Amino acid sequence: MEVLNTQEAIILLYHGVTSENYCGIENYSGKHIHKDVFKQQISVLSKACNPVSLRTLVNALKEELPLPSKTVAVTFDDCFENVYINACPILEKYNVPATMFITTGFVNTKRIIWADMLEVAIANTLEEVIVFDFLKFSKKYYIISSVEKIKVINEIKSILKSVDENTRDKIMESFTEGFEFRDEIVETDLYRNLTWDQLREIDRCSLFEIGPHTINHRVLSFLDIKEAEREIVGSKNILERELGHNIDLFSYPEGQREHYNENIISILKENGFISSPSAIYGSNKPGDSPFHLKRVMVGFNGIPFPYS
Structure with missing residues (x-):
């Protein structure tokens, strides 16, 4: 893993923020960070860094404007309810902005990726x-x-x-289909999805912005152009209908280099999107393409928080 240059802009990528401690294999990858750890990290951002919204960061990089040291943006992918329950109050307490990218087909459902x-x-x-x-x-x-x-x-x-x-x-x-399961599968906060009412409440907070992450979390480069367009435009239309305003930030499902391509970027641009960060590890500097921005997936498979 490359050494991050924290003097360049960093976009943090989270998925969930849990209040539970797990002793089995649930959350073994660290996709859901514990809320106490998240609180410590957001406290560091507020005191020692320059936290900005993703939109502010995208505009600054596009205009090739100089950025203060330790400029950082916070983002979330997917549709986990524990972001609303555990992450949002912490972000509000420390006045740190964040952008949530939502798989719209999971909202108000019990679907699991x-x-x-x-x-x-x-x-x-x-x-x-x-x-x-x-x-x-x-x-x-x-x-x-x-x-x-x-x-x-x-x-x-x-x-x-x-x-x-x-x-x-x-x-x-x-x-x-042939598996024999425990009589009672333990329900955790790892798999519960957001509701539209929760998303509307998040959207009303000036610190937060919401964008689509497709409808069904499908890898866009694996789809034909029409299917990819349905996933992208459909998720944008759903969010705009439910939230009542224009949406122009997107993020790629999976987000590694093989999961999107120039055809996908063309669809995004044609439909009014100004940026789509990837999940490729790294930092960002002025002039970088807003459709190839890198992120740091904090906690996932041991990826460290980049600031101390």
Whole structure:
């Protein structure tokens, strides 16, 4: 991992902020940061950095304006309710702006992103041995210990990220249909989605801005142009209808370099978007393209908070 230049602008990427402590494999990747840790980090931003909105940062980089040292913007991806419950009050307390990128098809639903669904299935199955036999890949896994379960999840995720959504959904359904599960799957704050009322409340706060993250969290570069356009424009239209104002910031699902391309950027520009940050690790400097901005996914797989 490259050494970050904290004198350049940094965009922090969070997904969830949890109030719970987990002892099993739930949240093993650190996608949801604990609210006490989040509070410490936002306190540091407010006292030792120059926190700005993503919109302010995008405009400054576009105009190639000089930025103060430790300029930072906070962003969230996906649709987790714990952002509303745990993150927003902390951000408001420290007067730190943030932009939330929302998968609109998950709002007001119990839908779970496929990668989280895989985690739930492996965490809650009573099986000790499972077989993954798809896509010309066949392997028997022993999943007695947490270490074994995490290894299996990571390996299967890496396989399924390379296939289209329909194929992946069919594989997930077939793979887990024979599992025997605990009588009661423990509900946590990791998978509950935001409601429209919560999003409207977030949107009314001057510190916060909301943008789309597609409708269904589909990897845009894996779709044909028409499907990609439906995901992008559809999510923009839904947010504009529900929130009652123009939307022009976007973020790519998954967000690595292979997950978007110039065709996707053209669709964004044609539909009035001014920026779409990636999830590629790094910092940003004046003149960088607003459609190739890098972010730091704090806590995920041990990625450290860049300030002290």
